[in-house]
Amino acid sequence: MISLREVRDSDLSAFWEHLSDPAAQHVAAVTRKYHYDRGHFDDHWARMRANPAVLVRTVLADDEVVGHAAVYGPPDEREVTYWIGRAHWGRGIATAALAALIELVCTRPLHAHAAADNAGSIRVLEKCGFVMTGHDRGFAQARDGEIDEVLLTLS
Structure with a gap:
């Protein structure tokens, strides 16, 4: 059974394990400093959890x-993000989690972006009602170069 709950301090070690996995980073492509440095990770999560505009x-x-x-960003640009540990991929967990998350949020539209070659993440977003609305290019630290991205929207 898949469920969501508020983040607890005890969850952070699992999040760090998931986010710092090099293979998962490569698939996700777009990573930040907090994926590579535990100090940045701790600061990032403290800010996210303290920000009332972030639903995580x-x-x-x-x-x-x-x-x-999570859902974050200004009201007219709310964006979803999710990260499932690699050991749990391919079991429908991301789809169930994202569907449950978007039920908690009345704001529409919601936005998302994914590496264009991340078929799994794009499929999760589409199963949850997101549609492709554009393409972009961006620097992917995990791949040390620019990649193609897709932009998706849930109206």
């Missing part, structure tokens, strides 16, 4: 912490 939840599969999902 721990993703549980049968009571095990398997990832996180």
Whole structure:
């Protein structure tokens, strides 16, 4: 069973394990300093959890912490993000978690972006009602170069 709950301090070590996985970073492509440095990670999560404009939840599969999902940004540019630990990919967890998260948020549109070659993430977003609305290029630290990205919107 997949469920969401508020983030607890005890979840952060699992999040760090998920976010600092080099193979998962390569698939996600667009990473930040907090994916590589525990100090930046701790600062990032302290800011996210303290910001009332950010809705962030721990993703549980049968009571095990398997990832996180969040909605953030200004009201007219709200964006979703999620990260599921690589050991749990391919089981429908991301789709169930994102669907549950967007039920908690009345704001529309919601936006997302993904590496154009990240078919799994694009499929999750589309299953949750997002449609491709554009393309972009951006620097992907995990791949040390520019990549193609797709932009998606849930109206």
